[in-house]
Amino acid sequence: GAVVSQHPSRVICKSGTSVKIECRSLDFQATTMFWYRQFPKQSLMLMATSNEGSKATYEQGVEKDKFLINHASLTLSTLTVTSAHPEDSSFYICSARDTGTGGIYTEAFFGQGTRLTVV
Amino acid sequence: QKEVEQNSGPLSVPEGAIASLNCTYSDRGSQSFFWYRQYSGKSPELIMFIYSNGDKEDGRFTAQLNKASQYVSLLIRDSQPSDSATYLCAVKLRGREKGGSYIPTFGRGTSLIVHP
Numbered sequence: 001g002a003v004v005s006q007h008p009s010r011v012i013c014k015s016g017t018s019v020k021i022e023c024r025s026l027d028f029q030a031t032t033m034f035w036y037r038q039f040p041k042q043s044l045m046l047m048a049t050s051n052e053g054s055k056a057t058y059e060q061g062v063e064k065d066k067f068l069i070n071h072a073s074l075t076l077s078t079l080t081v082t083s084a085h086p087e088d089s090s091f092y093i094c095s096a097r098d099t100g101t102g103g104i105y106t107e108a109f110f111g112q113g114t115r116l117t118v119v
Numbered sequence: 120q121k122e123v124e125q126n127s128g129p130l131s132v133p134e135g136a137i138a139s140l141n142c143t144y145s146d147r148g149s150q151s152f153f154w155y156r157q158y159s160g161k162s163p164e165l166i167m168f169i170y171s172n173g174d175k176e177d178g179r180f181t182a183q184l185n186k187a188s189q190y191v192s193l194l195i196r197d198s199q200p201s202d203s204a205t206y207l208c209a210v211k212l213r214g215r216e217k218g219g220s221y222i223p224t225f226g227r228g229t230s231l232i233v234h235p
Binding site: 043109111112 | 127161162163164165222225226228
């Protein structure tokens with residue numbers, strides 16, 4: 001299957017600092033990438049949809065000024081958690097769909113996830 | 120009612136037994152259904168997907184879909200300790216399209232423990 005690479009896999013940062021997470025599609029182009037967050041023992045919750053060359057669309061309740069998304073190329077989307085607080089500590093996962101396929105039967109591929117701990 | 124519901128478990132089965140994982144969904148118009156396995160601290164990995172009523176088998180895994188009952192299940196035959204993980208059911212619901220792709224809605228997952 002297609003490969004989505006997410007980096008870093010684990011990061012610890014101080015409260016008030018910013019952290020950038022990268023999501024790359026390695027062997028396909030992805031017009032659209034998705035960012036999820038997962039708290040312990042909870043399900044994946046979609047945070048935002050990242051669109052190449054345009055603004056991201058955020059789910060209700062997700063602060064767009066806090067979670068900055070940039071999708072500058074067809075293979076790279078970044079999520080920056082700004083002014084991080086301990087409650088932002090979570091598992092962040094990106095996924096991407098191969099632009100070359102389409103329809104409701106196309107499944108997206110997940111990155112390895114990033115464990116963010118804010119101290 | 121939650122859109123995708125799963126019993127959080129844990130479901131504990133002995134090695135070699137059949138593990139049965141269940142999921143119900145609220146939108147009768149949903150068309151595609153997925154089962155993911157997620158090990159602790161790792162990202163989900165797709166095990167199976169199913170679109171049509173009935174059974175779909177892949178190795179030790181069988182997905183079962185009953186659209187009339189809005190129910191999808193995953194059977195794991197000859198369970199192994201390495202199958203111990205959280206199993207996430209995901210459903211692509213109508214109206215949940217973003218960027219040309221239907222977004223899956225995930226259940227909370229069922230924790231499976233296979234003990235030797």
